[in-house]
Amino acid sequence: MITPTQTVRAIAIDHPSSIRVFESFGIDYCCGGRKPLAEACAAANLSVNEVLAALDAGAVVAEPSSIDWSQLPLDRLVAHIVSTHHAYVKQELPRLTLLAQKVVNRHGDTQPHLPAMQKALAQLDDELTHHLAKEENILFPYISALEAAIESGGAHPDACFGSVASPIAMMTAEHDAAGQLLASLRNLSGGFTPPIGACPTYLAYYAGLQEFERDLHQHIHLENNILFPRAILMESSTMTATA
Ligand SMILES: [Fe+2]
Ligand SMILES: [Fe+2]
Structure with missing residues (x-):
């Protein structure tokens, strides 16, 4: 209270x-x-x-979505991922970058894990920024357009890649890379445990990283475990139907 x-x-x-x-x-x-x-x-x-x-x-921590995304249209799942998880990543990365800079300026000389964390965070920022753009500009519009074409019986959308499995394999590999960077941030920070007497900026930085990790895990779960397998199945079923 x-x-x-x-x-x-x-x-x-x-x-x-x-x-x-x-x-x-x-x-x-x-x-x-x-x-x-x-x-x-x-x-x-x-x-x-x-x-x-x-x-x-x-102070209320958002609980993972209780919606059963395995049954709803993929277009709705894509909209949910973009409006919640992508929006969160875009909002949080600049804030965390600023906090990382502040703690390095203040404590980096005596705590060498802080510059190492700042480097890992910068790499995560760069990789995720490109990753989200590829999903939002190429993969997600294709999945939504394919679903709409199937529903309406219209022509399938053109794809610059062969099967949807190709960009999905790339996105999945990028998820693994982001997960490894977050794991290195967790290890460098001792499980995001601030030192005793840490200043509020330090606390905010570690708490922010921990929340970011939790959100990214939910985000990747929705893509790797629900969206991507359903998109591959949807595409393959249309190929079977038209064969
Ligand atoms: Fe995503
Ligand atoms: Fe992704």
Whole structure:
């Protein structure tokens, strides 16, 4: 239970998910975080009740989707992946990159795992940015168009690749590479465990990486285990039907 008399810093330490809320309101939770929440809100001309409501909402950890995606149209699954998981990756990578830079600037000289983590995160950022673009611009539109063509009995969409299995094999290999980079971030950080007495920025960085890992696991599960096998099956069934 977060109260207006707690200091911003104490809230940030006890509830790492609050840091994103403070960032969104422009409340200083780090160097200027020793003020009670009510005082910090008054100084920033914010309603303390509004900030408390956002903090409560931010503390709720999203549960994996309970929707049975194995039965719904692939077009809906693709839209869900893009609007939730792709949007999250695009929002989080710049924020995590900034946090990585801050902790390296402050602690990188004495904690060599931090520059190593920053390098791994930069590689993950680069690879995932290209990966999402390929899915959104090539693979996903093809899957949606093929599904629509089958439903309407229209002509199948042209593909610059032979079978849909080819880009899917590439995407699956890229998922493995992203998983390995996240595993190296987890190992370098000792399971995203911040040192005792770590500052709020450090805590926000590790909490953010842990959330990012959890989301990416859900994201890859929907693609590797549901979307991709169903797309391959759909394509192969049309080939059988037209053979
Ligand atoms: Fe994706
Ligand atoms: Fe993917």
